[in-house]
Amino acid sequence: MAKTITQEFTKGLWKEIPPFRLVLGLCPVLAVTKSVENGFGMGVAVIFVLVGSNVLVSMLRKIIPSKVRIACFIIVVATFVTVVELLMQAYTYPLFLKLGIFIPLIVVNCIPLGRAEAFAYKNGMIPSFADGLGLGIGYAVSLTVLAAIREVLGSGTFYGHTVFGPSFQPFNFMIEAPGAFVCLGLMLCVMNFIGKKG
């Protein structure tokens, strides 16, 4: 293991930032980023699931037989998703209603499952924790940034507060489905542009 724990953590923030570099878990990226509140809430839920499933899978990696590992990973991820679902229902009910079916859909989000397969199954507990936390934060940051762009342009607010004066005409296209695709595509383009240079 040449990589240090810090490297495992920071790679998720830029080098392998999930929605852009890995192009995984796109559905919630598009669906919940209508407002910063939703995007951030979803990001936090994903961090929890990702860290939890990564740690648990790395702890169980010697017990899980490799032939049925995918099924085991799915159960581990589904367990944490259920925990998040119930917690959100109890403590942040309005957010739970807004995110709707996208909370259960974290199960099939590919990122927790992908990390379990690609990283946690082969590494110890502490690197897996760092990996999960890094990628989770990277994911949450991307969601929040995209949500900020869409909310500011689409409804003229940021986290529910008005940004522009009363003469601002909301750019409705941004908060609807087509805007989500175009905005994500353009963000990816900017990321590629910066990445090529650096």
Place this chain on the structure above:
Amino acid sequence: MGDYVLLAISCILVNNILLMQYLGNCPFLGTSKKMETAAGMAMAVIFVLVLAGAITWMTEMFILRKFGLEYLRTMSFILVIAALVQFVEMFLKKSVPALYTGLGIYLPLITTNCAVLGVCLINVNEDYNFIECIVSSFGYSSGFGLALILFAGIRERILLARVPKPLQDTSIGLATAGLLSLAFFAFKGMI
């Protein structure tokens, strides 16, 4: 009867699962580079989703609701879908080899296709009866297939175009999907 037709149209066009509900985007971008893979994926999704819709509906009605276990919905649905996909794969390999070679490689991918789990959850959340559930599963999956095949057609043409370097591949794909989604937007308010 009219209700079912309306439901089907609403699922295929108005609430298109890919472009309006944002579900199943990973296979949408992953398998749309070639027409053949797109068609294979579309067929596999239609096939599995109708089966999965029926079975998860039964699971919900006859097991989860009966015993008050709704909080286990996510976990039981994903297990049912994973088992179903595995079973379908084995069944096709054994008895319909021609279909298996066509769909084969796409079947395992379907377990993690959020469109499948998403539609199963929508069916249950909307309290559809059994026939409505089948109609909506079929409608949503055909909508998925329609969007995927249209998109693959466009993407094959993009390959011939000169795209600026940072925009290549996924980036231009997403922008194109945005335009396609705008086209589907016109169906909004039809029903």
